[in-house]
Amino acid sequence: MKRLAFVLILMLFSALPVFSLSFDSLPNYQDEGMKLYIRGTGKIQERNFLEAINDLKRAVKLRPDIAEAFHNLGFAFERTGNLQMAAKAYERALQIKPNYPSALNNLGFLLATTETDVGKAVLSCQKAVELKPDSASFRDSLGWALYKAGRFDEATSHFRAAIKLDSGFFKPYFNIGLVELSRNNFATAAEMFKNVIRLNRNYLKAYVSLASCYERLNKDSQALY
16 A cells, blocks of 8 residues: 655644644544545645534544544644533544544643643653654643743743753743742843844733743833833
């Protein structure tokens, strides 16, 4: 059988999940469920999330054995704001494939962001990092979960590990800034937010956070700018 591989790399809130679709490892890839899975995943790539959900919901009914289909359905749900259904889809993917790094990461990040179950978020992200320790995105997600759990030192350690793995990844800088802001270390936080702007001039949250730091440092003209 001809080997087919398809890799999608997309953004999830501040994480950068990577999910691989390896058709050669799945039987009967030409059946209707697999076709819907492939088409729905293509709709995600096109950022057509509503149609992706329709296709992937049908796909998982026909092929409930494909963890990747549930994972991608979770991603599509998340992008449409249906976070509860996204979490359920990620959890279903993990029931099929417990050591699915991207599903672990995405579920953990989602639980931490919504503060639904921060303890579970930390454990999920920790497992993802154990499986893929060289992923800057997964390190950042673990740091985020630890930050939400109030474990600031551990969070910063993982954010710095993410930067070491990928110095051009702006989110860990932003998250370190949030940690320092929480600690009232406004000058240090400001430097982190300036790093974010240097790497991504379109990330508006960094400007707002930097302005807040300048206000706290009594630099009103810079805050206004």
